[in-house]
Amino acid sequence: MALEERPDAKLDRAVIFLGPPGSGKGTQAKELAKAYGIPHLSTGDMLREHVSKGTTLGLQAKPIMERGELVPDSLVLKMVAERIERPDCSHGFMFDGFPRTVTQAKYLGELLKQHGFHQPLVLHLVIGSSVLMRRLTGRRTCKVGGEIYNIYERPPKVEGICDNDGGELFQRPDDREDVIRERLHAYEKQTSPLVQYYRRLGFLHDIDADKSFEEVKQRMFESLAGIGGVR
Numbered sequence: 361m362a363l364e365e366r367p368d369a370k371l372d373r374a375v376i377f378l379g380p381p382g383s384g385k386g387t388q389a390k391e392l393a394k395a396y397g398i399p400h401l402s403t404g405d406m407l408r409e410h411v412s413k414g415t416t417l418g419l420q421a422k423p424i425m426e427r428g429e430l431v432p433d434s435l436v437l438k439m440v441a442e443r444i445e446r447p448d449c450s451h452g453f454m455f456d457g458f459p460r461t462v463t464q465a466k467y468l469g470e471l472l473k474q475h476g477f478h479q480p481l482v483l484h485l486v487i488g489s490s491v492l493m494r495r496l497t498g499r500r501t502c503k504v505g506g507e508i509y510n511i512y513e514r515p516p517k518v519e520g521i522c523d524n525d526g527g528e529l530f531q532r533p534d535d536r537e538d539v540i541r542e543r544l545h546a547y548e549k550q551t552s553p554l555v556q557y558y559r560r561l562g563f564l565h566d567i568d569a570d571k572s573f574e575e576v577k578q579r580m581f582e583s584l585a586g587i588g589g590v591r
């Protein structure tokens with residue numbers, strides 16, 4: 361039976377999805393988290409929620425996100441530390457978009473130790489930058505359930521409407537070409553050093569992300585099974 365169909369699959373781990381904007385972190389993290397029954401923790405989604413609620417953190421983060429820059433480590437670390445305290449994280453979690461700097465990665469290493477977790481498994485989505493602009497400008501997301509579509513590669517059955525819950529689809533404000541360029545620049549400068557950081561520690565698994573949705577997912581399941589996290 362395929363791993364994703366196994367209701368007893370367990371993963372007492374932190375899994376990190378590392379890759380540039382548009383590489384498919386959110387798409388795959390949602391599916392894998394569902395399959396393993398552990399939370400999908402997207403720092404981008406958490407920050408967008410703060411922005412939409414107008415919290416103090418949201419007000420600080422909004423202009424930074426609109427420019428496509430990274431929100432300061434201090435703000436993100438506090439938010440993450442609070443989130444993984446919740447009981448639903450006791451059997452592991454999947455980080456999408458975190459860590460994004462070496463400072464964040466070191467802090468996460470300490471947090472995992474404190475919570476009694478093994479070191480993380482890092483799924484590194486490898487993809488050339490030429491496909492990312494098309495993926496990001498074509499992305500549409502459901503306002504209700506957060507399902508991710510693509511008008512070119514994975515369109516909904518009815519334009520503008522989510523197949524799952526009928527929710528309205530929207531385009532993220534940071535998916536404008538000028539902001540995407542800034543986000544890709546921030547990735548190269550501040551986040552890509554994490555590839556070497558985690559590779560040296562032996563935690564990194566390269567995944568070719570320029571394949572079909574299904575092929576990428578299957579390769580990720582194989583990597584997770586390979587560490588013996590599934591029992």
Ligand code: AP5
Pocket residue numbers: 379380381382383384385386387388403404405407424425428429430431432433436456457458459460464495496498499500508509510511513514534543569570571572573576
């Ligand atoms: P965040 O929300 O994390 O955005 P991101 O890293 O830029 O990544 P994306 O969500 O854009 O892309 P993705 O890789 O998830 O791709 P997806 O699966 O959607 O962060 C937003 C902002 O928040 C940041 O700029 C920053 O300001 C702030 N922030 C967040 N975390 C932070 C942190 N830790 N520290 C500091 N600041 C932080 O896919 C993209 C599209 O491609 C979709 O349309 C999808 O359908 C399509 N697609 C996916 N897979 C495939 C495939 N195999 N084939 C064809 N199309 C595909």
